[in-house]
Amino acid sequence: MLQNSFCTIRITDECEIDCPVCGMPPLSRRAQSMSQEEILNCVAQVAQLPSLWAIHFAGGEPFLLFDDLVEAIRTTSARGLKTITITQAFWARSPGEARERIEALSEAGLTCLLIHTDRFHQPHVPLARIVNVVTAARAAGTLVYLFSTIGRGEETPGTILRSLTEEFVGLGVITRPLLPVGRAKEAVTPEDLLTIPEVPTAPCPDPIPRRLTVDVDGSVYPCFSHAGRMPPLRMGSLHQRPLSEIVTHPDSALLLAILKEHGPSWFLPALADAGIVLPGQRSGYVNVCHLCYEIFSDPEAAKVAHRALISSKRGR
Amino acid sequence: MPLGMALSCIDQLKKIPTIGKIGLTGGEPFLLYPEVLEICRHASCKGLIVSCITNGYWARSEEETLAKMRELRAAGLATLYVSTDTFHQAFVPVESVRRILRAGRRVGLFVGVYMDVTRQSMRLPDLFEALKEEMVESAIFESPLFPVGRAQETLDAEDFFTRPGIPAEPCLRMNDLFVVPSGDVYPCCSAAGMQPPLRLGNVHETPLAQIAARLQRSFFHRLLAQRGPGWFAQALIERELIPSLQPAYVHACHLCYDLFSRPEWAAAVATLVEEEEIRRARRLLEAALLSQTEATHAAE
Numbered sequence: 124m125l126q127n128s129f130c131t132i133r134i135t136d137e138c139e140i141d142c143p144v145c146g147m148p149p150l151s152r153r154a155q156s157m158s159q160e161e162i163l164n165c166v167a168q169v170a171q172l173p174s175l176w177a178i179h180f181a182g183g184e185p186f187l188l189f190d191d192l193v194e195a196i197r198t199t200s201a202r203g204l205k206t207i208t209i210t211q212a213f214w215a216r217s218p219g220e221a222r223e224r225i226e227a228l229s230e231a232g233l234t235c236l237l238i239h240t241d242r243f244h245q246p247h248v249p250l251a252r253i254v255n256v257v258t259a260a261r262a263a264g265t266l267v268y269l270f271s272t273i274g275r276g277e278e279t280p281g282t283i284l285r286s287l288t289e290e291f292v293g294l295g296v297i298t299r300p301l302l303p304v305g306r307a308k309e310a311v312t313p314e315d316l317l318t319i320p321e322v323p324t325a326p327c328p329d330p331i332p333r334r335l336t337v338d339v340d341g342s343v344y345p346c347f348s349h350a351g352r353m354p355p356l357r358m359g360s361l362h363q364r365p366l367s368e369i370v371t372h373p374d375s376a377l378l379l380a381i382l383k384e385h386g387p388s389w390f391l392p393a394l395a396d397a398g399i400v401l402p403g404q405r406s407g408y409v410n411v412c413h414l415c416y417e418i419f420s421d422p423e424a425a426k427v428a429h430r431a432l433i434s435s436k437r438g439r
Numbered sequence: 440m441p442l443g444m445a446l447s448c449i450d451q452l453k454k455i456p457t458i459g460k461i462g463l464t465g466g467e468p469f470l471l472y473p474e475v476l477e478i479c480r481h482a483s484c485k486g487l488i489v490s491c492i493t494n495g496y497w498a499r500s501e502e503e504t505l506a507k508m509r510e511l512r513a514a515g516l517a518t519l520y521v522s523t524d525t526f527h528q529a530f531v532p533v534e535s536v537r538r539i540l541r542a543g544r545r546v547g548l549f550v551g552v553y554m555d556v557t558r559q560s561m562r563l564p565d566l567f568e569a570l571k572e573e574m575v576e577s578a579i580f581e582s583p584l585f586p587v588g589r590a591q592e593t594l595d596a597e598d599f600f601t602r603p604g605i606p607a608e609p610c611l612r613m614n615d616l617f618v619v620p621s622g623d624v625y626p627c628c629s630a631a632g633m634q635p636p637l638r639l640g641n642v643h644e645t646p647l648a649q650i651a652a653r654l655q656r657s658f659f660h661r662l663l664a665q666r667g668p669g670w671f672a673q674a675l676i677e678r679e680l681i682p683s684l685q686p687a688y689v690h691a692c693h694l695c696y697d698l699f700s701r702p703e704w705a706a707a708v709a710t711l712v713e714e715e716e717i718r719r720a721r722r723l724l725e726a727a728l729l730s731q732t733e734a735t736h737a738a739e
Contacts (some may be wrong), residue, residue, distance in 0.1 A: 128459075174459055199505045264608045273575045281568040288562050288581070293690070295580040296563065317575045325512065325547025386547070410576060413546055 129177040129207065130169045130335040134162050138184040138245040139213045142302055143310040144272065146349030147183070155182075155339045159191040165337050166195055166272050166364040167357050170202045172335075177205035177234065179347070183339075186210045189224065194233045195394040202233025209237040209270060211244050212252045221255035222262070229263035236260050237297065238347060240283055241271040248423060250283065256291055261291070274301035274315045300409045304350045304416050318407030325411050326386040332350065335370070345379055348418035356382075375433050387415040390424075393431035399424050440620040442474045444642070446481050448618055450590070453485045458616070460649070464628060470505075472497070476514045481577055483515020490518040492526050492553070498535035501542070508542040518553045519543065523589045525560035526584075532568050540573040551737035555584040557598040585693035594638040602685035608691045613664035616651060618642060624650050626660055631696035636705040637663075659712045668695040671708055676714075680707035687707045 135156035157165070169178055171265060180200045185192050208228070212379060214222040225236070228332050240253055246282045251307035253269075257411045267286070287292060303311050327346065341361035342354050358373035383391050388411075394401065399422060401417045408414050418424045452458050461482050468475050468491055475491060478604045482489045491511075498504040511519065512525040523536045536552065543550035552574075556562055563581040567574055583600040584590055612627040619625070625633050637660075642648040654660055663671070668691050681704050688694045699705050 174456060176459070209547055264611075266611060268578075273572070275572065275581050282566045284564040284567055292556065292583045293581050294563055295578065296567070297578045298574050300577060319545050321545065323545075323547060328547050328549060402554045410544065435595075 124335050124385065128172075128175060128334065129170065129179050129205075130175060131179040131181050131334070132157075132162065132165050132169065132195075133181050133336065133338050134195070135183040135189050136339050137171065138155050138211070140183060140184075140201055140211060140244070141168070141186070142247065142321055143308070144243045144307040146305040146307060148301060149306050152183070156188055157189075157191075157339055159194060162188075162195045163324070164190055165341075165361065165366075166198050166202075168361065169335075169337065170199065170204060171367060172354040172370065175204060177207055177273065180205040181208070181209050181347070184211055184213065186214050186224070189214075189227075193227050196228060196233050196296075197231040198205075198419050205234040206232060207235045207237065209279050210256070211239040211248050212256045213248050215252040215255040218255050218258065219253070221259040224309070225256065225259035225263050225265060225404040229260075233265050235266040235268065237268050239270040239271075240287075240296075241273070242320075243272055245283060250286060253287065255305055257287070257291055257294075259291075264314050269296045271298050272301050274311065276315075282306040283420055285309050302348075302350055302413050302416065304348075304413075304420075313402075313406035316407070316409050318403075318409055318411075320407070321412055322388055323389040323408055323411040324386060327382045327415075328386060328411060337366070339349065343373075344388075345373070345375070346412075348412045353419040355419045355429065356415075368393075376413065377436055378428075381432065381435070382415070386411050387418050390418055390428040394424055394427050397423075399427060440618075442477060444475060444622070444657065445474070445478050447487065448647060449478065449487065451642075453487060453618070455648050455651050458487075460488040460490065462628070463489070464642045465492070465523065467494055467594045468494070469493045469497050472559070474686075479516045481510065483517075488517045489515055490520060492520040492522060494522045494531050495523065495535040495539050496531045498538040498542075503537055504535075504538040505542045505545065506549050508539070510545045512548045513568075516548060518549045518551060519541050520553055522553050522555075523542075523554065523566065528554060528561075537570055537573050540577060544568035544573075544576055552577060552579040553580070554581050556581050557584050557594060558600060560584075573669035583689050585631070585689035585696070587693070587696050591644060599689050600644055601689050602689045605672050605684065606688050606691040606694050607669045609667040609697070610691060612692075613654075613660055616647065616654070618647075624686070626654055629692045630727045631692040632694065634699035634705070635702075636699045636708060658716050659708075662712065662715065663695075667691050668698050671698060671711065674711055677705055678711070680710060682731075 136147065137154055138150060156213055166178065167346060171177065173297055180192055192208060199206050213257065238253055238256055257267055284296065300317055301307060301315060303316065316373050320416060334346045336344045338344065338352060343358040343366065344356055345358060355378060358375055359369035403417050418428055447462065452461060461477060463478060479489050490720055497507065519539065521536050521539055521658055523533060540550050554563065554566055563579060566580065586599055612629060615626060615628055615630045616634065617625045622641040624639045624642060626639060640654055672684055676684065685697060698708060
């Protein structure tokens with residue numbers, strides 16, 4: 124079921140920078156981190172999942188728990204799994220600092236490093252720090268990709284990339300759309316979003332639960348998108364039962380089955396019957412995750428969706 | 440490759456617990472479009488994640504592209520990669536890639552972009568700017584072209600992004616099983632990897648599970664994965680098994696190709712591996728003897 128999947132462990136909520144378009148709540152409303160014991164317990168449980176390919180250590184800013192991160196990567200790679208982590212590179216003030224940290228991670232077995240590089244992060248993190256990290260990662264033989272969030276009227280990634288490709292040949296960039304989730308919900312307008320011309324009717328893009336996420340508080344969710352971390356999707360908590368049991372018998376089993384088979388658009392007729400019109404139905408959706416978030420972050424819509432689920436269960 | 444052979448490979452791959460993804464490549468796989476759909480259906484029904492790479496020649500109109508993308512999504516394709524760069528765009532306009540990216544978003548099919556680059560070609564920011572907002576939910580990978588196949592004949596040596604010295608990086612690709620139409624299996628899908636010394640077997644002669652096990656057991660392939668071709672090159676020169684190398688390489692794959700495409704060098708590599716294996720066996724034996732001696736002393 125989890126064949127060649129990767130699991131994300133969000134080791135901390137904390138970050139040095141408070142980007143207005145972050146998919147997480149404002150920094151003032153989050154300050155949780157896992158302890159090293161919790162991280163390693165999490166790794167031990169995740170590593171036992173069948174056919175897992177890699178563990179992704181995410182945040183917040185995972186480098187804020189640097190020693191714990193190194194230990195987690197060492198433990199994971201000793202179990203024969205690949206490791207991925209992500210950073211905004213705020214900490215890479217000099218080539219030496221970047222080299223020291225990347226060498227430590229590489230020696231611990233880090234496979235791949237993602238670096239936030241876009242117009243939302245760069246006002247807080249000078250591009251020279253990205254250069255420091257990419258240089259150090261390449262010297263250490265660690266795969267490195269840029270990770271860019273893109274909104275409408277996007278000129279900046281090209282400009283940022285141009286200065287980076289003068290330094291480096293063979294870069295890779297992974298892009299994700301700006302979603303009105305977390306802080307971004309308040310900061311962005313519908314005009315900032317790159318919407319598609321119709322309501323997304325596809326099933327979940329990443330086959331559930333191949334992108335399992337363990338949150339800082341031990342909650343387990345079926346996907347790593349910030350849009351997917353909502354109570355109705357929660358599969359269970361590591362503080363209450365082991366991960367192997369959560370994966371085989373998730374609290375949200377019925378909802379996950381619907382999302383996997385039909386996607387969140389399955390709930391739209393029930394919402395229409397209840398007279399609920401979601402904002403995106405007027406202004407457009409970026410993708411299926413945006414629709415999912417709108418349904419399950421709106422208490423009224425989530426209630427209607429829940430009732431639709433119960434009826435479908437009876438029908439089945 | 441005949442459809443039956445591809446489906447049989449999938450059935451065999453499904454039995455290998457460490458394999459969960461398959462990738463369809465060519466040539467141009469969309470020249471066998473009905474077969475691509477059938478393979479996607481077959482593999483996804485078996486729980487494998489399927490990706491495919493194309494040059495996008497078929498994306499001639501919005502409607503045609505959308506229809507094909509819907510069909511592919513329904514057949515179970517998880518990711519479509521498109522090759523586009525200066526060299527491909529001489530034949531397939533960037534507009535076709537734009538259509539594929541746009542349709543991918545609409546039907547929920549992830550589209551990634553691969554581009555080969557030289558000093559004279561377009562680079563990643565150029566493509567990014569050409570595709571702009573269509574790149575919103577994607578991945579784009581720039582790869583320096585290296586002198587192999589037709590590129591070696593048609594491009595000037597100065598066009599390649601070579602760096603002086605021996606590339607030191609390990610080989611990060613050595614986990615794949617790459618099956619070609621003849622049935623031969625290689626451990627890497629790079630053009631550099633399809634060299635006789637790297638060949639793992641043939642599916643017409645050996646089941647894929649056995650070939651996969653062969654890769655896991657192979658001292659030579661593990662050495663190459665961990666130390667990279669640079670280690671081999673350095674050792675071969677130090678032991679005077681080869682005269683000299685090129686002064687500059689694009690990357691480790693280029694060096695790998697250089698080492699293993701010359702039969703006389705490949706023979707030298709075989710000698711080196713044999714020596715290294717003997718050395719390793721000796722080290723293991725010595726460690727075991729030492730540990731036994733210590734245990735005996737401790738017991739006394």
